[in-house]
Amino acid sequence: MEEKLQVALVQSEVVWENPDANFEHFSQQLDKISKAADLILLPEMFTTGFTMHPEKIGNEYGGLTLDWMRQKAIEKKAALAGSLPFYENGSHANRLFFVLPDGNYYQYDKRHTFTLAGEDKVYKAGAERLIVSYKGFKICPMICYDLRFPVWARNTVDYDVLFYVANWPKPRIAAWDTLLKARAIENMAYCIGLNRVGTDETGLEYPGHSAVYDGLGEQLVFSMDAETRYATLHKEHLETIRKQLRFLEDRDQFTLST
Template sequence: MSNQLKLAIIQTHLIWEDPKANRKHFKAKIQGIKLPIDLIVLPEMFTTGFTMNAKAVAESMEGESVLWMKKRATETGAAVTGSLIIEENNQYYNRMVFAFPDGTHKTYDKRHTFSLAGEDKVFTSGQEQVIVNYKDWNICLQICYDLRFPVWSRNTTDYDALIYVANWPKPRIAAWDALLKARAIENMCYGVGVNRIGEDAAQNEYSGHSAVYDVLGNNITPIRPNKDHIEIITLDKTHIARYRNKLKFLEDRDQFKIM
């Protein structure tokens, strides 16, 4: 059992609707990470940017980008996670893939599709909360707009960390900061948020604000806005245990079941 989990979170720009160029971009980033590392976290739709042109850029689970993630995981000995556009059974999903170093994977489909951008008209909503067990850490996978819906991420299973990958635009970045902090506090877990920077083809601007919050809501990764940056951060289970034992807030949580 490992009390620590070492993350590399990659805050960077994305190349619009160009999976090959984005894979090349992220491969170079990953090759620059000093190993060993446990988990590499990429943004939402890291192969394309937040596009609704799913038909043009969607891939299968056997496609190049998923195979690329598995190869990076095998090469580095670190799990790799991020979301991309997947076509399956004639439907499109904003799917978060968690590729393990042993070549296996787990997936989470974005539950809350972003209706303001018409994502709900293109993509099929996920129906299952997914918690990955990796190196004895239980990690809840979430994508961008899911951050606004606390019931969906409520910690009823005592997971250790929440990971949100995002394309969260600059005009609403204050909400990202506040909600990511709140999710960590209310669930007494680490809250990890990885957001992109730059501008997309629809002239949406992104300022990053990628961060990790601890159980008390302290930002332990002061990544500067708009900076192309890889942050290495170590999570520690003793921090979680200390405050869950001292402050037994989760024992008072409401009991409910999502239908």
């Protein structure tokens, strides 16, 4: 049987610093998913928006959001991934949870905190990449600003899918479009970017531009609207292009230190 991964990209607005309203909103969005999905992607900080004041929200909402994600993953019989402000051991992290359909989960803390907005002063940076094996695919999740740093994403472990969840604003959207495609080509992997839409309380506008690229940089999905889009990823396609074009075999060998 062919190995494939069906992905739903929930490109949506986010209610500012209001987890309860976002639980309700994204529950409705998940209920509207109209196609079979193995993996559902939600935006960066999908319960709060890109806030630099997590203390206003309440430290308990990290655990409550994880509980909500686990419940929804079980209900939808699909993996669910998105990031949120998470308080632990005296500090906050911009933490992505990759929740499996049985409720078990993996986590990744954003490595590159966005200094332009002061994220580095509020959220502790992560130090380790995450690779999740799921449905026959090796998946590497990352968050927003990580996209600008190709060394961190370099495909040294033969992953199949690289994805970014984001709050990427309109003034720099050309970089988002360009870098997503570049990450796909240089890593010979599917690359997915899931951005939000709408305007937040700081006045920043988010235009979407969620997209999916294959390992040769061909665009499979692109959206600027508040909607859920779908993509089917094929393992055989990746294996074929990697056998025909052995570019990854010529990659530089290096190790990362933090």
